Amino acid sequence: MKVIQYNLQVRDTGKMNPEDIARDARGLGADAVVLNTGGIYAWYESRVPFHHINEFLPEGRDLLKKLIEACHKEGVYVIGRFDFSKAEDEVYLQHPEWFVKDPDGKPVIYGKERMGNWSLLVSTCINGGYRWEEFAGKVLEEAIGMLELDGVFFNAPHMEDCWCENCRRKYRNLYGVDLPGEKQEWNSGWKTRCLQDNMEFLYRRIKAADPALPVIMYYSTYQEQGMHQAENLEDKYKTADLICTEAQDILSAGKESLPYRWKPILNMKLGRLPGKNLRPFGIIHSCPGMDWRHTGLPAAEYEYWMSQIPAAGGQLWHSLTGFDRTITDHRMLETVRQVNEKTAVSNRYLEDAAPVVDAWILWSGSKKELAMAKAFLECHISFEFLNLLLLEQNLNPEQYPLLMVADGSRLKTKQLQYLREYVARGGRLFVEKTDSETDTVLEELMGIVPETMCTGSLQAAYGELPETSGLRSRLEQTRYLPVRGQYLNVRPVEGTQKLITLIPPFAPPDGVGAPPERASMPVGHTEIPLAMMHPYGKGNVLSVCFELAELVTEIGLEDQKILLENLFAALAGENLKVRAWNLPDGVHLSVWEKQGRWMLQIVNGIGERPLRTANACGNLEIALRKETEGPVRGGSVLEHYPVRVISEKEWIRIQIDRLDVWDLIVVEEERDGLVEEKAFSNDTK
Known part of the structure; x- marks a missing residue:
């Protein structure tokens, strides 16, 4: 699946034409879109108390409902985005018990220095009523009943450090001691437990409203300095049907702080369960950092970064600020379209395939x-x-x-x-x-x-x-x-x-x-x-x-x-099973297998980052352990450069003339009907 998340801005509401947005999404190759639905802002006529309705919505016209209808006409699914992590200061004044408190008992406020006529946003507590039955449960029940959503996605669901009375009471009940004033002294499972409890409640509410509606939830991957304990994905799937994670390419942090060059691939590996064909979503933001979210990543950097998600067996999820009419850097849209075209081909070959693991x-x-x-x-x-x-x-x-x-x-x-x-x-x-x-x-x-x-x-x-x-x-x-x-x-x-x-x-x-x-x-x-x-x-x-x-x-x-x-x-x-006989640094290889067919996913990240151009390489050679005595054939299905497949006693050698950015090489037993012959050039021995 290929997903586009439109991060909508309330002041752009008047520019939104449902038919245009749906048609543009399909034109970019999207199978699904993620649209703002509820939480901080209600993008529909909500009747739940304290649910702030987008004040820019046109009167007498249910814009979100029209958007969903237009997307469905284009064959595009709609995933509702809900964010219960913050609420307006007016809500805090009426329900301070719903909100995060710092060690001094003060609320945590975001956007204090934002210019313009904006209210303050205050962090909500994961153990407070706002994220439970008193607000979030009612919003979900209402939205699912009013809107024909195809999925639910929770943004920013995790626990923020909190010392409110709700947290103190829960900690004491769980561990028999008072909540420490220093978070370094907290029980290592405290924040995970709070998230699990809240997600279990929200998941049950969604399934009660619509048992078939899939729920998408974040999973954690790795930290450069190390983690206390890796996340148990089996537990994650108890409160989610699909999982996702982000791999932000934050160039604005400077060259000395660039993220690891294969971060998207690592994230996808960390989202897989052994023996189960569950493909995580990899969210890629189009910008070089949220501080520059209205501009796009350099095209070469963006393409190599995005390509890692489908190459590693993940489902590609684009995150864009605005929609086509309001996006100010249209170069990124062409890159999204190109990568989605290749992803569609790759997904067909990788369906039901398993990674080859040494x-x-x-x-x-x-x-x-x-x-x-x-x-x-x-x-x-x-x-x-x-x-x-x-x-x-x-x-x-x-x-x-x-x-x-x-x-x-x-x-x-x-x-x-x-x-x-x-x-x-x-x-x-x-x-x-x-x-x-x-x-x-x-x-x-x-x-x-x-x-x-x-x-x-x-x-x-x-x-x-x-x-x-x-x-x-x-x-x-x-x-x-x-x-x-x-x-x-x-x-x-x-x-x-x-x-x-x-x-x-x-x-x-x-x-x-x-x-x-x-x-x-x-x-x-x-x-x-x-x-x-x-x-x-x-x-x-x-x-x-x-x-x-x-x-x-x-x-x-x-x-x-x-x-x-x-x-x-x-x-x-x-x-x-796999040997890289001639692959340069900066090139990644992953191999997949299904019924006598091998799929070699190769991504090229050669060059100084951020990449300004794609640095093509050639004369690559990979070997696969031979599992069949019959003839084999192979070729490129994405970039279409010549490929030679040489069958030897123990190994199948694959020689690739050239790699630009991302290619999928298919190698298989020579039988009729396995590979579309027009899809690749090959030279088989």
Whole structure:
């Protein structure tokens, strides 16, 4: 599905022509639109007390109802947008118990310095009556009864920090203590619990009014500094039928603060549940920051950013300020139309397809887990996330062939026991660990002597690959690999293979540059392992005892990336399904599979951001593990450049002449009726 959210401004109400807006939405390729409906402003003739009706609505003409009718005539669904996060100051004066209070008991006010004849907006409390039966429940019941909506979307539903009496009472009832004055001391599940309770109420009210009406709810993804705990999507789907998240490309923050270049892709991965074909919505704002929301992102940046959502299996949701007649930067509309055209083609191929996964990262939201995910993206390793809350007994190695445990992961003893059973049955476990906190189960899995560990920090140090390590591919002509940061010194048990050994620092940090006469290595070789392979049961455990993921993401030397790729390939063995044989940095690959057909989604983000032009690249090569003995064929269905498919003994090699921004390469068994021949150029061997 392709969605366009029109963020309507009340003073533009008189310019709104329902037929034009509906026709323009269909012309841009929208399957659905999101329209302001209720909450801060009522965009219809509401009779609910304290529901502020848009004062610019034309008298005697139900504009929103006409808009919905016009959209339906164009075959466009309408999702009602409700925002109960704020209300006017006049409402606060009559019901102060509905609103957020700071630690001093004062309301939280937005837009105090906004020029013009505007009322103040005051934040509502998630535990107050406004967001429950006294207001929100009545508004939803009324709107669903009056309007032919096709869905409900809640904007800004989350809890704002609050110390009102409602919150104090609820906290005391839940946890048996008073609500702390410092939010850092709050129970880690407090805000999540409040959101769940409120959403459960609103969800029930909607389903009571119309059981078939889908509810769309935000899900949280990641924070660069790490999170206390990742969100449990199974719980999220108890109060939502569909989920969404935003990936704002905030260029106005400056080049030093640009969001991660593959943020939309990460967001989509974090919105998937293993084994379930549930596609999250990815919301992309058209502007370079809300402070410049009346202008558009540079076209090249916007196209690459948007393309990541459908390429990662998400549903694309555009967020525009205004509608076609009031939008002041029409260049963005052409970019939206172009990407929607490609998305429509991509969606047809990806319907009911599943991602091809070489590894699952155990996820709790930590900074180190995020570093591992980014390192995998930089190295073109195919992965998905498995929330630690969903880690369970009897993990199937066929469904989860390789699991990744990031540095610093706080696994409980029971979870470690699950992993031990998993490896014993043939699973493969990749562990990165630099701290000395451990468990006897983890020591057993890693193949190390108990209580022999100590930690340290490395500068001006190296790793050495023994000739027998099997990791020297593309590193044959170098002896030392640069390492630094925290490391864990361990002693392996018999049968544990050392893959990398430590070369200690040749100088302290203040002596690395001068004098060169003293730059000789004090020790040319040690038996201190930096990486090890330990067979356990029918499986294997690969342990990395230094901060490799952070080296790849923060330094990113070619040798460091090659090392991670080689380590991963050594552990995966014949289970490795995808290899990026020639993909440059700045290009992302994801692979999907359905009934003998592979879909390779490739997005190009090469260049200094924000991108001013698309920087085409060529001579790309990708390999897929061969699963059929018959002939295969393939080609491009989006950009239509020549593609060669070469079938070898173990691999299918796909060679792509050129990539502009986003292409979908389809590879399949050569049978009639699978691929529209006119859709691509191909050269199959």
